Amino acid sequence: MKRCIVLGKANVGKSLFVLSFAEYLGVQKVSVTIEEPGRHGQSRTVSVRDAMAQWVSDTPHQTRALHAVQLELPVGKGVKRFELVDTSGLSEGIPRETAIRRAMAQTLAAVREADLVLHIVDASAAAQEGAVEAIGEVDFQVAHFAQMKGGYLILANKMDLPTAKEGLERIRQEFAGHPVIPVSARTKDGFREVKRYVWRWI
Amino acid sequence: MHAMAMSPGPPHTAEEVLDLFEQGKLSPAEAFSLFRRLHQTGKVPAVHVPAAAAPRAKAREEDDEAERRRRLQEAEAELMSLIGLDPVKRLVKEIQAYIAIQQRRSAERLVSEPLVLHMIFKGNPGTGKTTVARILGRMFKEMGVLPKGHLVECERADLVGEYIGHTAQRTREHIKKALGGILFIDEAYSLARGGEKDFGKEAIDTLVKAMEDHKDQLIAILAGYQREMEHFLSTNPGLRSRFPIHIDFPDYSxxxxxxxxxxxxxxxxxxxxxxxxxxxxxxxxxxxxxxxxxxxxxxxxxxxxxxxxxxxxxxxxxxxxxxxxxxxxxxxxxxxxxxxx
Missing domain, CATH: 1.10.8.60 (Helicase, Ruva Protein; domain 3)
Structure with missing residues (x-):
């Protein structure tokens, strides 16, 4: 099963994207394997709605484990199964809290093994200097590394917000040469393109 | 598929990067940067890992690193022990600092000048040109600029052939031998004598092309008398820009x-x-x-x-x-x- 990892800085909308994308693919209930650092994955099935209430939050670093959602995409006459993995957000500096560092280390390890990397960037904050969600060094390093591995896509998220247009411009400029798709995890805008791209890679 | 999986016991594995990260010694951006280097070379550059991390590295790696540094110091000491040559020593120090900083800059993904280290040595015979070139080769190897750092010496007679096409072939042979090290062409100005029809020109053209093709694997040094080298460079304007480092070897007192x-x-x-x-x-x-x-x-x-x-x-x-x-x-x-x- 191919593994498709969703990563980005804290609070750019990774968890919402994963669940929203699952919903878009027509899933009511998702089977999620939660892989906490240092422990074996535990699987459970929850409804997308419940999962959203539980995991999507305005507080940064809400996700402290890898949440692997099993999904299916129709390919030819059958279906192809793949995993969409929600990760703990990346920070610009070295996080103080050990638990967050461990969760982030897990994200780093997961990126190395991923078949496809979906890098989420907050378009609404991209044009703002100094915002926590604004693009920074860690985003560039992710781009440089992931690009070498092959499957790599930048999702400019939060396109439903007013400042996002300007941010998208900036993202396109800063990440020239990388594929960028504008999306909104909330309104599911742009998901068609994402699906097409993912379909190609799995 | 991963480079690090293939090479047995590289100095720093991805796991070690993760360890360092968990200990709070690396930022996520630095960790990704290291991953990228690992992926490209199968090795993490030594300059990159903070000193506090050393105890965690395996003993053998430390030995390798220490050994490398010792050999570098040895070569440096040998250069410094040469009598006179003060301007040469100063310039070598400069080059050394420049290389170290460019490596650091590229590790931080700042714009770094590509390391073009082709050189012109100007000076009379017996002023230490070959000796310095040989030491430079060793230093560049230990600094990670050249994979092998050996010196291949040649002169006009080795490069220029007898019929059309022969020269390019002979020159390429010498270049091939020098890959990974330094190609030292003594009395290089003689390649320009004899005018347009002389095969020396073909040797120069072949060399210039090889310098482009094997940018990371070859350093070319052209050596010769001061005055003749100046003349040689002025008749080949393209050459001067390709050899950014000029070192004058003064006569000994x-x-x-x-x-x-x-x-x-x-x-x-x-x-x-x-x-x-x-x-x-x-x-x-x-x-x-x-x-x-x-x-x-x-x-x-x-x-x-x-x-x-x-x-x-x-x-x-x-x-x-x-x-x-x-x-x-x-x-x-x-x-x-x-x-x-």
Whole structure:
């Protein structure tokens, strides 16, 4: 099963994207394997709605484990199964809290093994200097590394917000040469393109 | 699929990067940067890991690193022990600092100048050009600039062939031998003599192309007399820009030549009597004073010394009993008829 990892800085909308994308693919209930650092994955099935209430939050670093959602995409006459993995957000500096560092280390390890990397960037904050969600060094390093591995896509998220247009411009400029798709995890805008791209890679 | 999985025991594995990260010694951006380097080279550059992390690295890696640094210091010490050559030493220090900083900059993904280290050595024969080139090769190897750091010496006769196409082939052969190290072309200006139809031009063209093709694997050094090299460069304007580093090797002063003589004798376990010392000093002063570019500099000193050693041998061989001291002593008579010849 191919593994498709969703990563980005804290609070750019990774968890919402994963669940929203699952919903878009027509899933009511998702089977999620939660892989906490240092422990074996535990699987459970929850409804997308419940999962959203539980995991999507305005507080940064809400996700402290890898949440692997099993999904299916129709390919030819059958279906192809793949995993969409929600990760703990990346920070610009070295996080103080050990638990967050461990969760982030897990994200780093997961990126190395991923078949496809979906890098989420907050378009609404991209044009703002100094915002926590604004693009920074860690985003560039992710781009440089992931690009070498092959499957790599930048999702400019939060396109439903007013400042996002300007941010998208900036993202396109800063990440020239990388594929960028504008999306909104909330309104599911742009998901068609994402699906097409993912379909190609799995 | 991952480079790090293939190479057995690379200095730093991805797991170690993760360990360092968990300990709070790396930021996520630094960790990704290291991953990328791992992916590209199978190795994490040593400059990158903070010193506090060293205890965690495996002992063998530390040894390798220490060994590498020791060899670098050794080469440096050897360069510094060369007599005179102060401008050369200064420039080598500069180049060394420049390389280190460019490597750091590229590790931080700042814009870094590509390391173009092709050089022109200008100076009379015997001023230490080949010696310095050989030491540079070793230093560049330990600094990670060149994979092998060996020196391939050649001159016009090695490169220029007899018929059309032959030159390119011969030049390429030498370049191939030099890959990973330094190609040292002595009396390079002779490649430009003979005008347009001369095959020397073909050798230059082949060399320039190879310098582009093997940017990371080859450093070319063109050496020769000061004046001839200047002329050579002015007739080939494209060359000057391709060789950004110019090093002038000044002639040795009489004092420096004397120091060289003493060093050579010490290495061979000989010593001069007081009278011989005075005579050698006088001899070298007149030679250095002549300002003849062909007088040979350090090579002249070596010839004088070696001839004196042979004369001493002739003087001693007929004696019935020779003391240990006599075996070491060079007398004035041994220098007697020595001339610059």
């Amino acid at each position: 009489a004092d420096e030549l004397l120091q060289i003589a003493h060093l050579m004798l010490r290495k061979r376990e000989y010593r001069l009597s007081a009278a011989a010392r005075a005579k050698l000093a006088a001899l070298l002063r007149t030679e250095a004073g002549k300002a003849d570019p062909n007088f040979g500099n350090a090579r002249l000193v070596r010839n004088i010394i070696e001839r004196a050693i042979r004369r001493q041998a002739v003087r001693l061989v007929r004696k019935a009993r020779i003391s240990r001291d006599e075996l070491m002593l060079i007398e004035e008579v041994d220098l007697g008829e020595v001339s610059a010849g």
